[in-house]
Amino acid sequence: MLAKLYLEDGTLFEGTSFGGEGGQVGEVVFNTGITGYQEVLSDPSYCGQIVTMTFPLIGNYGITRDDFEAVRPFVHGFVVRRHEEVPSNWRAQYSLGDLLKEYGIVGISDIDTRMLTRKLRSYGTMKGIIATGDVRVEELRERLLANDLLRDQVSRVSTKSVYNSPGKDQRIVLMDFGSKSGILRDLTRRDCDVVVVPHDATAEQILRLRPDGVLLSNGPGDPKDVPHAVETVKALLGKLPIFGICLGHQLFALACGADTEKLKFGHRGGNHPVKDLESGRCYITSQNHGYTVKEASLAGTGLVKTHINNNDGTIEGLKHESLPAFSVQYHPEASPGPFDSSYLFDDFLTMVRKFQSERPKTARQTELELLARGV
Template sequence: MQARLLLEDGTLFTGKGFGSEGESVGEVVFNTGGTGYQEVVSDPSYCGQIVTMTNPLIGNYGITRDDFESFRPYIHGLVVRRHETIPSNWRAEYSLDHLLKTYGIIGISDIDTRMLTRRIRQFGTMKGILTTGNERVEELLERLGATPLLRDQVARTSTPTLFKSPGEKERIVLIDFGSKYGIMRELNKRGCDVIVVPHDTSADEIRRINPDGIQLSNGSGDPKDVPHAIETIRQLIGEYPIFGICLGHQLFALASGADTGKLKFGHRGGNHPVKELSTGRCYITSQNHGYAVLDESIKGTELEVTHINNNDKTIEGLKHKKYPAFSVQYHPEASPGPLDNNHLFDRFIEMIREHKRANPMRARQAHLSETLRGELHYAQK
């Protein structure tokens, strides 16, 4: 099966198709990870994007149910140099081709992914159309120009309803902007009682849950496309300890008065060096984002830069000067990627405990009992 990838600048790649048949439009990006294609494909942050893997061999270890980062893939296409149809891995349950067919995702192989990556690096990310059809290039370009990129990725990938992942220790509200499972796993490993809520949950609804801390998840797209989330976070800063990751980092910055902008080609991969300013130490991080907090916008806010990217000096970490709140642009849950930064979840838990020691509150059970007594009294009246 032939497949073609056409970029909005007219560049055409012709290769072999795998996965599903059909046509798909998305933002063409690249990921530099040496492994972890299943986690990449199932990362909700790639919603609406056609993902190019720079590693030349993809599919060689198949797909396993334990390595998914979301309920289903949200990518709009997968571009690889070589697609291995027969996986060799004792954990594999089925092939990458089977996964893409199941969810109607088109794949293309046997094209020059190095040339494609260099073109994106030179000219920036751009729209592309991936097809297994035989339409003329002029027709494809016309359809590509008439098809806008998604702006509602957060709504597409967020949980529609509240759900709970029980634990016996700190209660964490995880606001789901397209969260990877790895975040919930790391919190659960620390005994946290995690309550996952939709992206449009209001501040008052979160207060009624009576959390000890708030986790802002990763997600896809432009953070300014979810102004309701910015307002919710603005209301909660100072009331609860907050930890933001990726899109959550950008939303935390916007809620604190800073600004964000689009990067030329983004940071996507498991090998990005990040410098911690307080220690001078360099961490290798897993990243997936196309937007960043603008350095000049930090002036005049209550934010302090804690980490920078060693490649392009963009902001990778922030903390609030007055309140217990911090964020990072990279993925400390590292799925896939290095495990250098798991300690940030420990830091978040310790911040929650310090906040509770400094601000003693009534026991949660007593609070709930009073609420129930009030409801019973009202019912009797």
């Protein structure tokens, strides 16, 4: 079946349909990963986006249950140069086309993804519509103009209820703004007792869980679209150790008084070089974001720049100069890789233990007596 991708600047791509049928509007972006298309599809941070893979062959190793980063994909469309219908991989349980068909996601193949990527790099990410069938260009244009890009992505992908992944060590509250499963895996691998809470959990509700630390997860969209989360983080600063990842990094910056802005075409892929300013070491990182913290806005916030992107110099890491809190713009829980930055989870737990040692808790019996007296 014929499929079409129409961009807001009037560019039309015609190709072959695979996956679901119908049409969907979204922000057209590109990902430079060579592997990991299943992780890309199931990353909630892509909610509302039409994702273009720059690697020319996609679908060759199929889909397996164990590689999902969320229970379902949230992308609004998938664009590839060549779609391999029959995977060759002993782990494959079904094909890429079957996955897209199951969730009604339109895929388009046999288009010039190099041309599309060069256009997005030159002019920035664009609003677009992907549709199956021989749809007239005029109809695509009308549908594109009639539909706005999503602004409520976080509420769409966040958990709706609190749940626990039990562990024997520190209790960590994971604020879910669209968290990848890799974050939970890394915490549970370190024996953390993880409590996952929705994006709109208040500071009071979180403190009631008596956590030892708080992790702010990744998620989709503009950080300024979730002002309630900024207020929650602001209320938690200094009361608990905080570690922010991706959207969590941006929310941490906003809570400290810094500002964010949209990047021209974002950072998406598993091969982005990041420099640690303290050690001078360069890490290859997995990234997926369209916004960044403005360096000029750091003055007077107490935030210190710790990492930069070696490609464009944008901020990739922050820490607070006096409070137990730090963040990174990239993904230390990267799946399928690279895993260079997984040490950051250990650094976070070291911070949690140091915070505990410097602020010993009141003896439980004394605490109960104080509560009974209403103190």
